[in-house]
Amino acid sequence: MIRQVFLIKNPGIYTLIQDGGRVGYRSFGVPISGALDEKALNQANYLVNNPKGYPGLEILSTGMELLALADCYVAFTGALATILVDKKVVKTYETLLIKKGQTIIIKTLKSGLRTYLGVHGGFVSDVIMGSVSINEQILIGSRLKRDEVLSTCKPFTDVLIKTIKKPVYDNHYKVILGPDNHKFSSKEIKKLFNNSYEVTNKLSRMGINLLGEKISHINGADVLSHPVMFGSIQIPANGQPIILLADGQTTGGYAVIGNICGDDLYKLGQTKAGDIMTFSRSK
Amino acid sequence: MKVTCEYAKMxxxxxxxxxxxxxxKLVNQYIKKVYQTLNTKQPKGFIEAYYAYGSLTVQFDLTITNYKAMKKAISLIISDTTITKVTKGNEVIIPVTYNTEFGLDLALASDYLKLSQDEIIDIHSSGKYTVYMIGFLPGFCYLGGLDKRIYLPRKKTPRLLIPKGSVGIASSQTGVYPLDSPGGWQIIGRTNLLLYNPYSEQPFLLLPGDTVRFVKK
Incomplete structure (x- = not known):
C-alpha cells in the first residue's frame, strides 16, 4: 500500500532519501552510501516506530519546505535546526503528529549540517542493489525536486509519542591506527593527535578535506591501492588529511594513517567548513 | 606457493x-580465491569482503562477532586456500573505437612512446587482460596484462571530466571508465558498451576473475 504523505514545496539545498546503506557491493566498486549521520536517522526511526535503517530524508542545511498530503507521524533529528510547522516552532528528538494540510519548514540552523526526517513506515523509493540511498555520482536516483511527492508504504496508525536524548556532537574523534602507519614515523603520527585540524570548504558526502599541521610520509605518499572505508583518514602528498565518508571511493592509493572509530562516525555527518577537529588514539 | 600476510584493524x-x-599476479589470484571462499563460507558475523591488488578487507557485524574471532576465521580460510584452485571467469570482448577524437591522449601517447598510433592500437587490441580488482568507481576494473611497450604514466594533472566508456592506460594497467568522472589515466579510445548500469538485473559487465579482450571497431 502506497500512501502519499508530502508534497515538496521547496527541496532546499540538497535533500536525499537515505537508509542504512548499500551492503555487499564494495567488491564491485560501489560505495556503501546511506545516512552520513546514521545515529540521527536511526533515532528518527525509533521515534516513529520504524526498524533501524528505514529510509528517511537527509536534509542539508535549511530551506526545505513540505506540505503534508495526509496525517502522519514524523520525527526530526540531527542538526540543531529551527523547524516550523504552520509557522510554530516544534521540538526535535520527539515524535510529532503532522496533520494533512500543514506546512513544515526547516528554517535556521544553529549547529550541525544535516537534519533527518523520519516518517512512520519510511519513505518509498526504488531499491537499487539492496538500498534506496540516493547517490547521484553513480547514477542512483537524484536529489529531491520541487513538486515531487513523497510516499510511505504503511497505512496511518497511531504510534506512541516518544522523546529521545540528542547525542553529543563534539568534534573529537577516536582513531584506530593503520593499515598504512608504516608510512609514517611516530613523530609524524603524533602530529595528528597533538594538533587540531580545520574542516575546509572541500567537503561532500564523499569526503572531508582538512587543513592543519602537515603530516609527512616515509618514502612518498602512495601505497598500492587497497580497500578504504567510511572513516578512513588518508594522507596525500601535501600532508593534509582527507576523511572519507559514506559515498567515498571503495579503494584508494593514498596512505591511510588510521580509521575513525565506528561509534564516532555519526558526528562526521554534522561537520561543516570552519569546524575544528581533534583526534585521539584508540586501540 | 606459500603466501604470507599481515592483519590490521581497519x-x-x-x-x-x-x-x-x-x-x-599470483598473489592477486590467491586473494581472489580467499574472497570467493569467504563469500561461500560466510563465517559467523561476516557482512562483506572487498579486495584490491594485494590486500583484502572484511566487514563484520560487531553485535555477532569481534576482530579477534573474524581474524581467526579468515586465517583458517587462508590456511586452507591454495593458489591452484582459481575459478576462471568469463571472457568478455569489448569493442573500442580508437581514434584521436575519442582517444584524447592517443597523439601524445604516440609521441611519448615513439610508436605510431596504429602500433599502439594494434598492441592494445591484441592483448588478453585479467580483472585484477574493481574499485574507484562502480565497475571500474583494473586490468593487468598490458604490453610493456605501451606503459604510460598517469597525467600529472587529472582531467576534470573523462567521458563514460573511455579506455585508458595508467602505467602497467589498462581499464575503462564506467561513468563520466574526473581521472588521470591516458585515454586512447572509447567503447559504447555499458560497463555499469545500476538499474539492470546484472549491473556490472565485468566481474572479478574475468578476462577481457579489446577489439578494434
Missing part, C-alpha cells in the same frame, strides 16, 4: 589483510 568493524605491497 576501524571498529573491518579486518584488513595485506598479502603484498606490490602488484603480483
Amino acid at each position: 576501524g571498529s568493524n573491518h579486518v584488513f589483510v595485506r598479502f603484498s605491497y606490490v602488484i603480483d
Whole structure:
C-alpha cells in the first residue's frame, strides 16, 4: 500500500532519501552510501516506530519546505535546526503528529549540517542493489525536486509519542591506527593527535578535506591501492588529511594513517567548513 | 606457493589483510580465491569482503562477532586456500573505437612512446587482460596484462571530466571508465558498451576473475 504523505514545496539545498546503506557491493566498486549521520536517522526511526535503517530524508542545511498530503507521524533529528510547522516552532528528538494540510519548514540552523526526517513506515523509493540511498555520482536516483511527492508504504496508525536524548556532537574523534602507519614515523603520527585540524570548504558526502599541521610520509605518499572505508583518514602528498565518508571511493592509493572509530562516525555527518577537529588514539 | 600476510584493524568493524605491497599476479589470484571462499563460507558475523591488488578487507557485524574471532576465521580460510584452485571467469570482448577524437591522449601517447598510433592500437587490441580488482568507481576494473611497450604514466594533472566508456592506460594497467568522472589515466579510445548500469538485473559487465579482450571497431 502506497500512501502519499508530502508534497515538496521547496527541496532546499540538497535533500536525499537515505537508509542504512548499500551492503555487499564494495567488491564491485560501489560505495556503501546511506545516512552520513546514521545515529540521527536511526533515532528518527525509533521515534516513529520504524526498524533501524528505514529510509528517511537527509536534509542539508535549511530551506526545505513540505506540505503534508495526509496525517502522519514524523520525527526530526540531527542538526540543531529551527523547524516550523504552520509557522510554530516544534521540538526535535520527539515524535510529532503532522496533520494533512500543514506546512513544515526547516528554517535556521544553529549547529550541525544535516537534519533527518523520519516518517512512520519510511519513505518509498526504488531499491537499487539492496538500498534506496540516493547517490547521484553513480547514477542512483537524484536529489529531491520541487513538486515531487513523497510516499510511505504503511497505512496511518497511531504510534506512541516518544522523546529521545540528542547525542553529543563534539568534534573529537577516536582513531584506530593503520593499515598504512608504516608510512609514517611516530613523530609524524603524533602530529595528528597533538594538533587540531580545520574542516575546509572541500567537503561532500564523499569526503572531508582538512587543513592543519602537515603530516609527512616515509618514502612518498602512495601505497598500492587497497580497500578504504567510511572513516578512513588518508594522507596525500601535501600532508593534509582527507576523511572519507559514506559515498567515498571503495579503494584508494593514498596512505591511510588510521580509521575513525565506528561509534564516532555519526558526528562526521554534522561537520561543516570552519569546524575544528581533534583526534585521539584508540586501540 | 606459500603466501604470507599481515592483519590490521581497519576501524571498529573491518579486518584488513595485506598479502603484498606490490602488484603480483599470483598473489592477486590467491586473494581472489580467499574472497570467493569467504563469500561461500560466510563465517559467523561476516557482512562483506572487498579486495584490491594485494590486500583484502572484511566487514563484520560487531553485535555477532569481534576482530579477534573474524581474524581467526579468515586465517583458517587462508590456511586452507591454495593458489591452484582459481575459478576462471568469463571472457568478455569489448569493442573500442580508437581514434584521436575519442582517444584524447592517443597523439601524445604516440609521441611519448615513439610508436605510431596504429602500433599502439594494434598492441592494445591484441592483448588478453585479467580483472585484477574493481574499485574507484562502480565497475571500474583494473586490468593487468598490458604490453610493456605501451606503459604510460598517469597525467600529472587529472582531467576534470573523462567521458563514460573511455579506455585508458595508467602505467602497467589498462581499464575503462564506467561513468563520466574526473581521472588521470591516458585515454586512447572509447567503447559504447555499458560497463555499469545500476538499474539492470546484472549491473556490472565485468566481474572479478574475468578476462577481457579489446577489439578494434
